[in-house]
């Protein structure tokens with residue numbers, strides 16, 4: 608059964624540490640070129656079609672700014 | 681399928697624990713302290729013991745831990761958290777009591793308190809954040825600093841000839857009969873984080889046995905103090921800290 612996932616990043620709370628990017632197994636996430644109010648390059652889904660909703664990025668995010676959603680298709 | 685079809689409340693599979701307050705943590709980007717706070721909050725949430733927990737926060741970067749997790753807290757003087765936890769536990773034996781301490785706090789100024797709390801076998805949980813450095817004060821050597829590691833006070837690298845060897849506190853206290861559970865974990869990968877959380881749950885649950893102290897060391901990064909990016913710091917930790925501080929259970933007499 609196939610799944611699709613998506614993440615929602617609380618942009619203003621993200622510190623751009625890149626830990627989520629390094630731990631996404633399928634290369635969904637990247638750090639943005641633009642910055643948030645604190646001057647950090649926040650994380651976002653660069654390749655949203657790849658996300659499986661595995662929650663790995665959210666689990667390792669030190670500031671817990673990622674919420675994960677998953678649906679079966 | 682559009683992203684808006686996926687991002688709906690009924691499809692949510694992971695989000696911030698309700699015990700983590702909205703206040704933004706002051707920690708540097710990528711700091712292990714934030715991830716460890718998260719697993720503590722999730723542990724308390726899952727055990728449904730929010731009203732029964734009292735945390736003791738340290739002196740060190742985590743001095744403001746009481747601002748981030750929605751439970752009762754007491755702030756200790758530097759290194760004295762285990763003594764305070766003992767007092768709290770004896771006054772309120774039905775509460776779950778834990779300390780949260782860095783390696784400067786626990787393994788240096790507080791060495792006496794931690795050894796004697798573990799030796800008395802007070803049924804409290806000790807959370808020991810070992811980032812091999814004094815983070816808050818600018819990256820000075822800690823007792824846990826690796827040999828050869830450059831810090832503000834060991835610019836040539838730590839040498840055992842002048843400064844002794846990296847101190848393995850968890851192995852030391854595991855020898856004491858008062859300790860019921862001693863484990864070393866990390867939070868650098870999703871798998872490690874999930875395993876550390878299972879250990880955290882076991883450590884808290886072991887307080888119900890009233891059989892002794894539970895001790896959970898988390899090998900951590902201080903990327904600012906180590907002068908690396910957060911991702912580099914996680915790699916450096918695995919390559920350099922794990923050979924000296926290998927993750928895994930050192931003692932487990934909980935029976936669960």
Ligand SMILES: Cc1ncc(C[n+]2csc(CCOP(=O)(O)OP(=O)(O)O)c2C)c(N)n1
Nearest residue numbers: 739740741758782783784785813814815816
């Ligand atoms: C009695 C006393 N001595 C020294 C200090 C200075 N001091 C503040 S934090 C700290 C060490 C913190 O290091 P650690 O416990 O490893 O925690 P981290 O900041 O790395 O999380 C020291 C020595 C103090 N606040 N009080």
Ligand code: SF4
Nearest residue numbers: 631658659661662664
């Ligand atoms: S949920 Fe999994 S697949 Fe989706 S972005 Fe996060 S780590 Fe990548």
Ligand code: SF4
Nearest residue numbers: 621622624625627668
């Ligand atoms: S791990 Fe969290 S804080 Fe770090 S870049 Fe990713 S979303 Fe931002």
